[in-house]
Amino acid sequence: KNEVEQSPQNLTAQEGEFITINCSYSVGISALHWLQQHPGGGIVSLFMLSSGKKKHGRLIATINIQEKHSSLHITASHPRDSAVYICAVESGGGADGLTFGKGTHLIIQP
């Protein structure tokens, strides 16, 4: 089964800073997901990537299939970005769901 490693595990930054969260995985995948989980527990899907780069507002996600690596960037970070960011991968075919990283706990201080 895929292993998904995220770094850093915890990140505290000042408002306005550029944030990068990294994700590495060990085997072939059909897609990689970036998810956001707030303290209440619910999860929001931010991006699904199979190649290249995607941008949504202040969030940018990139993936390098050859290097088995993805990054999530947050520009002009804000305290409301404070959350746990989770990288998850899915292998090709089937319905056997996602394999998750442990998450990066991000705190943006005003």
Added chain:
Amino acid sequence: EADIYQTPRYLVIGTGKKITLECSQTMGHDKMYWYQQDPGMELHLIHYSYGVNSTEKGDLSSESTVSRIRTEHFPLTLESARPSHTSQYLCASSRTGNYGYTFGSGTRLTVV
């Protein structure tokens, strides 16, 4: 507005009780999933379904059971709750093809 609904949001129950966690989605997704998440830990798949009358166990062994009698409904049942079942349970759905996942808000279960 959520398209996948989980109830209850929080549940505190005594040991030995039977409980059912509800999950419903209005998107017509064929695939549905239950994940378990202990505090500060990653999510683990405990059950999934390809469609009506299809259920499979996930990677993490669980004493719970699921059913999929209708496309939109994927309830999870614990016949006899134990303190070791204390966790957060998240339901998700997707549809066949290269599409994303939609997650519910979760049920935070505490067994005392």
